[in-house]
Amino acid sequence: DTAVSQTPKYLVTQMGNDKSIKCEQNLGHDTMYWYKQDSKKFLKIMFSYNNKELIINETVPNRFSPKSPDKAHLNLHINSLELGDSAVYFCASSQAYRGKKLFFGSGTQLSVL
């Protein structure tokens, strides 16, 4: 049973396209996150949702729009993809917005050509 699952695992697309990454957690957590890992392995938070409410938005371009239909899901939609968006995107979840232990998904490798 996968705790945090995200799809797709790989996403290859052209510049200018719009794409979505889906994330689901079955841990009963109330907080979910999106992190971006660049080519140098640096991990940076993008968004955090607590009970479907946006808590953290780290000055991410508004081409990125997270959507949380319920506590168990946090999807990421990206408009007008750019070369610099190429990275691995990780979804994570935790119990209570004060963080502590984060459970990460296995990542989505996005390549923009």
Place this chain on the structure above:
Amino acid sequence: GENVEQHPSTLSVQEGDSAVIKCTYSDSASNYFPWYKQELGKGPQLIIDIRSNVGEKKDQRIAVTLNKTAKHFSLHITETQPEDSAVYFCAASQLDGGTSYGKLTFGQGTILTVHP
């Protein structure tokens, strides 16, 4: 905001040796310091964490030490094994409020290679 510096960026050891990874943080309000291990093709996984009211914590072959005054903390792995090879990340956060609550700031990562 918080800034976390991690060294070294790569570390190569022989099986059975010890490995030490060091991190410094900038925000004195940070009070929670986890360490994550990321294996190839997987997401990071928490391996140990420490709160600011504790100076040291140990879990089998891994231990973490914290020096609040100097704002640095370290991960120690003893008797390393090939399966310890991975990327290790330190992080800092606040657990009791503040503008950065719930947000983990990660270090740059250390690629640890354990040679058999």
